[in-house]
Amino acid sequence: MIMQTQYDEKKHVLTIQIEGRFDFSCHKAFKDAYSSVESNCKFELDMTKVTYVDSSALGMLLLLRDYAGGDQGEIILNNCNDAVEKILRIANFDRLFSLH
Amino acid sequence: MSLVSLNILIADDNPSDRLLLKAMLSGLGHNVDVAEDGLEAIEKFDPEITQLVCLDVVMPDCDGLEAAIKIQEMSRGRFIPIVFLSGLSDTSSLVNCLKVGGSDFISKPYNLVLIAAKLDAIIRILSLQKKLEAQRDKLSSYNEQLIHEQEVAKVVYENITHSNCLSDPCLNTFFYGHHLFNGDVILAAYKPNGGMHLLIGDFTGHGLSAAIGALPLADIFFEWTRKGFLMRQIVPELNRRLKAILPADMFCSALFVDLNITDKTLEVWNGGLPDAFFFSQRQKKPQPLTSHNLPLGIVSESEFTYSTEIVSFEKGDSFLAWSDGIYEAIDSKGMMFCEHQLTPLVEGRVDSDNLLHWLRRKLETEGVLDSSHDDISCLKIDLSDAIGAEQESNTLTVEEPDTPSDFSFEYTLNAESLKNTDPLPYILQIIMTVSGLKHYSGQVFMMLSELYSNALEHGVLRLNSSLKETNDGFVLYYMERETRLSTLESGYIRIKISISSNEVGGILSIQLEDSGDGFDTSQVKLKLEDSDEMYNRGLPLLGQLCKSINFSEKGNRVEIQYQWDK
Structure with a gap:
């Protein structure tokens, strides 16, 4: 797993790019990534290179959602591959996050 | 030294x-x-x-x-x-x-x-x-202590999660976990009026931290089922409790099944688990039952959805559900297991008697069990209308002298309450304070729910049983029931209970009156053999249990007398 972040100060958007397996081993890196910015920030996850998510990754997404203020937060998941999107949809996470 | x-x-x-x-x-x-x-x-x-x-x-x-x-x-x-x-x-x-x-x-x-x-x-x-050496000794004594604590916890965990009826011959399960604790649970409990509640759940993560959430889940599941609460009351309660106690990143993907033997239906609530399958003998391909809800423990009560699917079954049909351990598993070619290996099953090319065996072989030959990174569990139900029908008072009976009772009460529900509450568990609880009746709670609950659903569906909601005649009739019937109930503006059901008992037995009388139009009571058939239609079985069943059934007014009032001996 490789994780990179990019913060756009003007738009107040944090982009987190994740590569490879998105699972429990990302826990600390992911938490560090989103908590480096203020919680009223807009979050974009670049999922292009994510090959796999497991249930603890879904849990991490919920942590981020909590951090971003629950329903008020703005979190976008970009470019999930089919397998990843399927897992997100089975859990009905498309109701909690915007999938693009 | x-x-x-x-x-x-x-x-x-x-x-x-x-x-x-x-x-x-x-x-x-x-x-x-x-x-x-x-x-x-x-x-x-x-x-x-x-x-x-x-x-x-x-x-x-x-x-x-x-x-x-x-x-x-x-x-x-x-x-x-x-x-x-x-x-x-x-x-x-x-x-x-x-x-x-x-x-x-x-x-x-x-x-x-x-x-x-x-x-x-x-x-x-x-x-x-x-x-x-000092570090090694410290580590190994710490490890010993940890294992000891886990073993104690495991006993408690198993006592709670396994105090169920998984041994019923209609159920087949398998379980593969690679931790002392399993993040998956399968729960099954007989309902007091026959039939069964089942839950298959998968908590985030593995091991002890995943197992902790299973305790309140199992507790509510068994307790509320035993008390006669309905699936649509239990599921939101499970969500509410898990939401309150679990940390934000933990939740439970779950599938809840209400197996109803009186009208032979299966109602399924799926929140975050892969499609479950209903194998009907009438259809070549199994019918998928898809997740329409968020898993348990994520959203608050107000956002929680209760969206279910209902299917009608016949004896010989079967139902299959699994946790996403199977779904996310990787096969020997490194592909997602679900996509490639499960196709024959999904397309109905596997003999339904052979499903679990087939699945196990598949998991073994594809090496999923050796490399699996998630717990895997699977549940199959061989459907029939006899499930949970005969489990009256199988709990150990401590003979204690019955104390006499003599009381009555009346409970009236108007439109708003009819929409939003189910009074039966509460009424049952009051009735069950009578010590001599404890052994008959199943029968009492059955009579209550039979009378109540008659009064609600045919009386207040004016639904016609003939809707049920077609193959998908039950499904249509229940959809119509939901619609009418949610738009109900007026109507009432009045329930009168009176009980008098002595040391050797007693009489329970239940009277229900509804705001409906009543019906021609001369057509009532109280003998089972008179009624071979699949839907008119309620009253004959009552006829068998009760000493008397009397209709009065224009047929919108019914009173039954139930007699019991010690």
Whole structure:
């Protein structure tokens, strides 16, 4: 797993790019990534290179959602591959996050 | 044992060398013991005391190499360095010394500066070794304690999650977990009026942290089912409780099944688990039952959705559900298991009697079980209308004298309450305070729910049973029931209960009156054999249980008398 972040100060958007397996081993890196910015920030996850998510990754997404203020937060998941999107949809996470 | 001053054992058959080395080492501050040959060295060696052994290579009787081997055997896993003393200088004999386990050698004639430096190096190794041993001991005692605690927790966990009816012959399950605790749960409980509630759940993560959430889940599931609560009341409660106690990143993907034997339907709530499948003998392909809800424990009560699917079953149909361990597993070619391996099953090409066997073989041959990274569990139900029908008072009965009772109460529900509450569990709880009736709670609940759903569906909501006649009729019927109930504006159901009992038995009378139009009561058939339609079974069933059934008014009031003996 490789994780990179990019913060756009003007738009107040944090982009987190994740590569490879998105699972429990990302826990600390992911938490560090989103908590480096203020919680009223807009979050974009670049999922292009994510090959796999497991249930603890879904849990991490919920942590981020909590951090971003629950329903008020703005979190976008970009470019999930089919397998990843399927897992997100089975859990009905498309109701909690915007999938693009 | 101090590491600055070591307990050293020297073995050398040459008295002057022996004395010289002893003097030098003593002079460096160590405690020195001496032996004249290998045998004496072995005798004097004590793994509890000796910290360093110096052996001359060439000695009579037992030479240094032999003694070294023996001493290492006696060390019992402790690291006690052996240093060879030698006048020899050929490479092969020095290599031999190291081969049998020697740490170093000191060549004769002795050089004090070199010996002091070597001793320092040995002390460094020993102190490092000592630190490691202390850490190892600490770790292993910590681990022992942890295992002990987990074992205690496991007993509690299993008592709670397994106090269920998974052994019922209609159920088949399998479970693969690679932790002491499993993040998956399968729960099954008979409902008081026959039929069964089932839940298959998968908590985020694995091991103990995943298992913790299973405790409140199981607790509510069993308790509320036993008390006669309905699936649509239990599921939101499970969500509410898990939401309240679990940390934000933990949740439970779950599938709840209400198996109803009176009208032979299966209602399924799926929140975050992969499609479950209903195998009907009438259809070639199984019908998928898809997740329409968020898993349990994520959203608050107000956002929680209760979206279910209902199917009608016949004897011989079956139902299959699994946790996403199967779904996310990777097959031997590195592909997602679900996509490639499950296709024959999803397309109905696997014999439904053989489903679990087929699935297990698949998991084995694809090597999923060896490399699985998630718990895998699977549940199959062989459907029939006899499930849970005969489990009356199978709990141990402690014979205690029945105390007489004599009371009555009346409970009226108007439109808003009819929409939002289910009064039966509460009424049942009051009735069950009568000690003699405890053994008959299943029958009492059955009568109550039969009468109540008649009054609600046919009376207040004016639904016609003939809707149920077609194959999908039950499904249509329940959809219509939902619609009418949610738009209900007026109507009532009045429930009157009266009980009088003595030490040997008693009479329970239940009267229900509804705001409906009533019906022509002369057409009522109370004998089971008179009624071969699948939907008119309620009243004949009551007829069997009760002493009397009487309709009055225009058919919108019914009273039954139930008599019991000790």
